[in-house]
Amino acid sequence: MQKAILAGININKDDQEFQIIMDETKELCLACDIEVIDFCTQKSRRLDPRTAFRKGKLEELKDLIIRHEVNLVVFYNNLSIAMLSRIQKECDVRVVDRTNLILDIFSMRAKTKEAKLQTQLARLKYDLPKLYLEEFDADRQRGGKDHNRGAGETKLEIYRRKIEKEISDINKQLDSLRLSNQERSRKRNESFIKSVSLVGYTNAGKSSLMNLILKYSNKKEDKFVFEKDMLFATLDTSIRNISYDGQSFLLFDTVGFVSDLPHELIEAFKSTLDAVNDADLLIHVIDASDPYFNEQKEITYNTLKVINANDIPVIEVYNKSDKLMEKDEHLRYISCVSEEGIEELLHLIIETLYPKDYALTIKLTYDKQYLLDKYKNHMKITSLENVDDGSIISIVGDKVMFDSLIEYRKD
Numbered sequence: 001m002q003k004a005i006l007a008g009i010n011i012n013k014d015d016q017e018f019q020i021i022m023d024e025t026k027e028l029c030l031a032c033d034i035e036v037i038d039f040c041t042q043k044s045r046r047l048d049p050r051t052a053f054r055k056g057k058l059e060e061l062k063d064l065i066i067r068h069e070v071n072l073v074v075f076y077n078n079l080s081i082a083m084l085s086r087i088q089k090e091c092d093v094r095v096v097d098r099t100n101l102i103l104d105i106f107s108m109r110a111k112t113k114e115a116k117l118q119t120q121l122a123r124l125k126y127d128l129p130k131l132y133l134e135e136f137d138a139d140r141q142r143g144g145k146d147h148n149r150g151a152g153e154t155k156l157e158i159y160r161r162k163i164e165k166e167i168s169d170i171n172k173q174l175d176s177l178r179l180s181n182q183e184r185s186r187k188r189n190e191s192f193i194k195s196v197s198l199v200g201y202t203n204a205g206k207s208s209l210m211n212l213i214l215k216y217s218n219k220k221e222d223k224f225v226f227e228k229d230m231l232f233a234t235l236d237t238s239i240r241n242i243s244y245d246g247q248s249f250l251l252f253d254t255v256g257f258v259s260d261l262p263h264e265l266i267e268a269f270k271s272t273l274d275a276v277n278d279a280d281l282l283i284h285v286i287d288a289s290d291p292y293f294n295e296q297k298e299i300t301y302n303t304l305k306v307i308n309a310n311d312i313p314v315i316e317v318y319n320k321s322d323k324l325m326e327k328d329e330h331l332r333y334i335s336c337v338s339e340e341g342i343e344e345l346l347h348l349i350i351e352t353l354y355p356k357d358y359a360l361t362i363k364l365t366y367d368k369q370y371l372l373d374k375y376k377n378h379m380k381i382t383s384l385e386n387v388d389d390g391s392i393i394s395i396v397g398d399k400v401m402f403d404s405l406i407e408y409r410k411d
């Protein structure tokens with residue numbers, strides 16, 4: 001395993017938030033077979049335009065490199081090519097940033113043709129602006145004059161053109177794959193089969209839940225999907241037909257999310273994430289045993305916003321309950337190991353997809369009114385009356401709404 005120093009500049013984040021991101025980046029390093037043996041961090045209002053770190057910190061980084069005899073530095077922050085190459089020169093080691101790490105992981109994990117093409121596309125799109133910049137720098141060093149160029153293009157220009165051509169070729173191949181995916185999705189929509197998509201932070205247990213639901217649906221093991229304790233085990237969307245309790249639906253397993261997922265990747269994986277956009281219901285799988293599960297939840301909701309999927313009803317499940325010492329009675333726990341809560345979840349999915357309407361009149365004090373927003377995709381408000389200490393609200397909605405708001409029922 002390669003050893004590295006993990007460097008990061010904390011711009012506008014509180015200490016805990018910054019710690020979470022650095023820990024997450026350390027996990028990303030591990031997924032790339034890189035062991036982080038020390039940290040080098042600095043608080044600052046902005047990146048130093050030359051070397052990201054200010055001078056003193058850069059000296060400290062050099063000392064750490066020598067002391068630990070490492071030849072790699074990983075930066076949490078995304079750096080420009082100019083910064084990367086200056087730090088590389090100053091420290092005499094290879095320097096990579098976080099987007100690079102994530103792209104490396106995706107390249108290692110991609111198996112199907114579509115995932116490979118999408119990853120390649122993301123990598124090329126990430127490299128291209130850096131090439132423009134190098135070209136610009138080279139141009140400037142020549143004095144910005146064009147008179148030497150007529151005879152032939154510079155090597156950089158030729159390389160850039162080659163990359164642009166590759167991008168357009170890959171886009172063409174992806175377009176034809178997307179067309180067949182869209183055709184399949186259109187057929188599914190026409191057949192009115194309901195679809196449910198598993199979403200959540202990477203390694204939360206989405207694929208494990210898919211496999212367990214397949215087991216409850218009496219599917220053979222050859223239908224099972226790949227699950228493993230590593231980041232981004234799943235890159236391709238898998239679709240399975242589930243039958244339970246006389247009803248059926250399609251279940252989609254999707255790529256996991258991580259904070260600041262590079263936009264090149266979100267863009268490249270948009271068609272994969274169409275499964276999420278087209279779903280009638282999302283199952284948000286949360287790893288309740290992770291001390292940072294609240295932050296990971298936020299990351300998932302933010303990513304759903306980015307891909308415009310934040311209007312789809314969501315059932316939150318707190319997975320890995322077998323690892324917990326304490327539980328919160330308000331949360332829906334499941335375990336893919338002990339199988340706690342799986343049957344209840346399947347019933348809830350069926351009831352939400354094929355709703356019997358539930359009617360409820362509740363009283364919410366003002367501090368609880370955020371619940372109306374939280375469950376807005378699960379219900380319709382039929383009347384609302386403000387009283388001294390809150391509101392009395394009549395609602396018609398699905399089982400998720402009913403189970404979540406029943407404790408506020410007005411007698």
Ligand SMILES: Nc1nc2c(ncn2[C@@H]2O[C@H](COP(=O)(O)OP(=O)(O)OP(=O)(O)O)[C@@H](O)[C@H]2O)c(=O)[nH]1
Nearest residue numbers: 203204205206207208228229232233234256320336
């Ligand atoms: N103890 C325990 N481990 C679990 C549970 N569910 C999943 N795991 C483990 O968590 C790890 C990740 O599970 P996956 O199902 O691959 O997670 P994922 O969300 O599909 O991950 P990505 O595809 O990488 O986004 C595996 O090692 C699973 O065995 C659970 O309920 N309890």
Ligand SMILES: [Mg+2]
Nearest residue numbers: 206207233234
């Ligand atoms: Mg998975």
